[in-house]
Amino acid sequence: MDANQKYLFGLLLEIDRICKKYDIEYFIYYGSTLGAIRHEGFIPWDDDIDINMTEENYYKWVEACKKELDPSKRLYLDGRLDRDFPGIFGRYIDVESMRLASTFAFWKPVCGQSIDVFYMLELPGDPVKKQKAIDLYFVYDEYSNSSYRHYRSKTPEQIRLYRECLELEKKIGKEKVLEGLEAQIFNKHYDDCDTYIITSARKLGPVSFVPKKFYDTTYMAEFEGHKFPIAGMYAEELTYYYGDDWNIFPEEEKHHTRMSLTGIPCKVYVDEYMRFYDADELKKDRQNTKNIGVEEGYLMYEHLHRAYNKLGQYQKVRIRREFEKHNLSPSAEFDPNDTKTLELYYDIFSNYFTKQLDPSVRYWEVAFDIGDEYLGLALLTLFYYKNDIRRVAKILGLREVNKIKNSGNVALAEKIMTDTRAIKAAMVYKDYQKAKELLAEAKKSYQPTQELIIFDLEARVATAQSADEYASLRDEANELLKTYPDNDRLLKALGDIADNQGDKEGADVYYNRVLDESRDGMLLFDIKKRRG
Secondary structure (H helix, E strand, O other): OOHHHHHHHHHHHHHHHHHHHOOOOOEEEOHHHHHHHHHOOOOOOOOOOEEEEEHHHHHHHHHHHHHHOOOOOEEEEOOOOOOOOOOOOEEEEEOOOEOOOOOOOOOOOOOOEEEEEEEEEEEOOOHHHHHHHHHHHHHHHHHOOOOOOOOOOOOHHHHHHHHHHHHHHHHHOHHHHHHHHHHHHOOOOOOOOOEEEEOOOOOOOOOOEEEHHHHOOEEEEEEOOEEEEEEOOHHHHHHHHHOOOOOEOOOOOOOOOOOOEOOOOHHHHHHHHHOOOOHHHHHHHHHHHHHHHHHHHHHHHHHHHHHHHHHHHHHHHHHHHHHHHOOOOOOOOOOOOOHHHHHHHHHHHHHHHHHHOOHHHHHOOOOOOOOHHHHHHHHHHHHHHHOOHHHHHHHHHHHHHOOOOOOHHHHHHHHHHHHHHHHHHHHHOOOHHHHHHHHHHHHHHOOOOHHHHHHHHHHHHHHOOOHHHHHHHHHHHHHHHHHOOOOHHHHHHHHHHHHHOOOHHHHHHHHHHHHHHOOEHHHHHHHHHHOO
16 A cells, blocks of 8 residues: 555544444445455555445434544535535545545535545336436436536436526525425335435446445455455446456556645645635635536537437448448348458448447437447447457447347347356356356357357366366367467466466466466456465
8 A cells, every 4th residue: 555545544444443333334335346356455556445335324324423523633524414515425534634636625624535435325116216216316416516516418307407496496595495305315215126326426437326236245355454345246336337347457547636645634725725715706606607517518418419319320321331332131140150241240330339439429328329230230249259348338338328128139239248247247256156057048048259158168167176177178278279369368277277286387387478468457366366
């Protein structure tokens, strides 16, 4: 840990102590979960810690903080405890330190080192009621403070509710409007609840909704030499938040803020620059700017959806003409072994992939309609020609947001994605028997992708017992390397075969190649664990 991480870790230990004392169940969360599983501690370049809990536990936590915290040293705030706080979620704040370049309320001394505390609200299972609850929550989160939340992505219903709040505010005041919204949102229990909404309420980045079942059980994970609770279904949670390549190190380190200080009380800093501002005028200007931004955001939403839908129509026409040019039929049976046709498909669909997955298109949650016959071929091509579940998942995710039902090869691609995720989760949990069973079922429905072929080999390597089994698996792995040259997982499997048979030198030949060439954090971590 660097100095900043050590400081934050000390705050986490304080939170853990309070939660244990008052029997409060919580989970370390977001990147902290990823760090626990991939590093047994902080992601090396990470600079924050997040925790999460159910709404019931959250209220116990708020009451515990009132009893435990010395306000001259620590504060706990959220949007209901302090109307100026920039979010519904809360922060455990060390006011004896200072954190620069953050979005904390800058007219108050609350910008010290901190840990974000999110909580999970139940959503009804009924789709219509669920959407109403979601709309109400997003509007409340936007209306409740003047910081920018998801103001550029309002749906027609959300903008109607937001305007309604502004009109009602003129009659009864903002506090009464907030109280009315809060009575409809918080402390709600639904017997058919299968989904939580997280109080981060993000529209870009990790999603705001999470399956309730992820948190039905708890796993105690190693984090910097201590045990902390994470979601029992952590592999599924990490896929849900970070995508199917969560185990892969990013090409660039991602930071929240590279500028932070400790040892200087935040009041010193705030008092220094707030000499030049009128806090009331500043807040008023921010709120006016925010309201204008929400309206402009809605206009952008309407305009860009129309524009992007036209772009989707153009893509469909372009793809149809390319198919006609090459005498291809979109209804032709897909052959995973026809490499020449797969290469042609990928060339035809490449422009569609680029446009559909452009960050701005994804931000506005637009799903291009190129026709399910074409899209099915496009998604299967990503699986069998590029071994790319990440792009398949992003495209299917946009269809899900837009409530588009999948059919034909699109439905088959969805099944392959779902099966692959379930098998990967079983492998992460080292439940190799379950992985084998899921693989056997998958083989009955479709030809295995590269990902599943390698999972199959890895599961058998992990459960092999005899010298004959290892010899056969070694031959199989070497044969697969001819098809998938330098594949890091195959090299790791060959190292495991040697290691399991006591051949440490032979294992190191393969392990060293993986350590030198791979960005798969789980592979690297496992090798280091094996070496002690």
